[in-house]
Amino acid sequence: MLQGTLDMLILKTLTLGPMHGYAIVRRIHQVTEDVLQIEEGSLYPALHRMQRRGWIEAEWGTSENNRRAKYYRLTSVGRRQLQTEVSIWERLSRATEKVLGLEPDGA
DSSP states (O other): OOTTHHHHHHHHHGGGOOEEHHHHHHHHHHHTTTOSOOOHHHHHHHHHHHHHTTSEEEEEEEOTTSOEEEEEEEOHHHHHHHHHHHHHHHHHHHHHHHHHTOSOTTO
16 A cells, blocks of 8 residues: 555545544445455554544544444544545546556546
């Protein structure tokens, strides 16, 4: 996965509301039809990094199966960062399509 892509996917997922780590992973798997597999070894360092940057906040709560879980939610700074990340992704995606010849001429 490209640098920053995981952050963008997590931020986008959290626009749906507060979620614990497993719910974030489950949602990304569901939306991508299991194409993107996020491992705990990648997820939790990303969540902690985004928390340090002020993009997300966390608080303890009870999960749907009655277990203690840390819930993450998007901050206003995180929403702005998501807009930035999506803009960068769109630009990179268009450039890649050009190189691969997937973009129609004159577009």
